[in-house]
Amino acid sequence: MKQITSLFIRPMQRLAILVLMLALPLIVFADDVSNNLDLSVDAVAEVMPLVQGGPNGSTQLYVVPRNGDGKNGCNLTGGSSLVISVNSSNTSAATVSPASITLTSCGDTPTLTIVPVGLGSTTISASQVSNNTGGTFNLAPVTFTVNVAPPPNTPPSISVTGVTGGVSYEIGSVPTAVCAVVDAEDGNITFPATLTALTGPLASFGLGTQTASCSYTDGGGLTASAAETYGIVDTIAPSIAFVNTTPAANGNGWNNSDVTVNWSCSDSGSGAVAASISQTLSSEGANQSATGTCEDHAGNLASDTQSGINIDKTAPAVAVTGVTNGASYILGSVPAAGCSTTDALSGVAATASLSLSGGPVGSVTAACSGATDNADNASASSTATYSVIYSWSGFLKPVDNLPTLNQAKAGSAIPVKFSLAGNQGLSIFMAGYPASQKINCDSAAAVDTIEETVNAGSSSLSYDATADQYNYVWKTDKAWGGTCRQLTVRLIDGTTYSAIFKFTK
Structure with missing residues (x-):
């Protein structure tokens, strides 16, 4: 029974082997296109690990002939070609280039470059675009997976x-x-x-x-x-700007008081220590100058000088000329009074004017006033008071001048004669004069008898133009007999003249 079975089986095996052998020529073996990430050509997708921001990845494609798909050996012969497209399934993770490859020989090894873009995975695969080789190609081995991982953390x-x-x-x-x-x-x-x-x-x-x-x-x-x-x-100096002078100069360019010069200060850096500064000039002088200095908080300085400042505080000097204060002048020979005005600094703007008061005889005052200088200083008045007196040559005969004692009979009228160098009018006596008063008789005095008397009922004054003489008839009193008296003549020019008399009974 075993033998029969064995005999039966063997023919069946032989039949199967025969059938298999007959069937082998009918199987098609396509040429493979593969990546070179590993040494095997299979359907298992290789893995390419990349790092985000890291270097690119690469692989080469190559052709593996597989006889039996209509052509023996390599399908890429006789000028034929295979065109394939290469794709990334997730370009946000990685991209691939070139996107299209043409193969014309099995010895071609084109390189694919894979650029890591972001975290994640993508599949790189190929698909046929065209093929005129008469054979077929297996593109599955091209496929591989790209995993993009985060880079290792390095210190910033x-x-x-x-x-x-x-x-x-x-x-x-x-x-x-x-x-x-x-x-x-x-x-x-x-x-x-x-x-x-x-x-x-x-x-x-x-x-x-x-x-x-x-x-x-x-x-x-x-x-x-x-x-x-x-x-x-802050190394930059501040800015300084002239503002004004106070008070402003007058129209002549002069001041007669202290002058304050004002500046403003500014600084765009540390700031000015003071927003404004001033300098005051108090001394007199022409063409004076003042310098202001601005400072910032860093110690930088800026200066400005203003010149042409004129100060005159002194009024013009005014004096009366021609006459002397306290002097006496004879009527008709009085010097002409005048005014002098001088100013040593700003100069005279207006001279003093003369005014006279009093006179024509007696006390006369010459006043000079109204002078100003170019700084508007006004001078005080200057005055000179002097006397203008009549020309007096003494009492004329019959009266003798002091110290002679004139002797006359009491009750007589004595002609008291004198000259004033011309007719000065009859209002020449001060009120109440001439006047007499009793005096002690001086026994040692020289005595001269009055040689001339006149008949008069009272005292009177007259002027003789021919003789250029005044004649005052002094009517004496009989009661004065045996006494001595002094006759005093006081003229309106303020002068006083006296003669002494001894009266007999």
């Missing part, structure tokens, strides 16, 4: 840009401090630096030392910091 680097440590910058021109971050994983960014408060004695005026600091922590928790310390200075 950070620097302060815009400012340089140790450098001093002019106030108002300090560069903007910026933090510059370089991070392989998170990317490069910039942002404003954090500024510390100014330090130093002039910090309140915007000057001193300042630090710009930067700090950054990346997505992986790594931190980098940087700082730069610099100075802010």
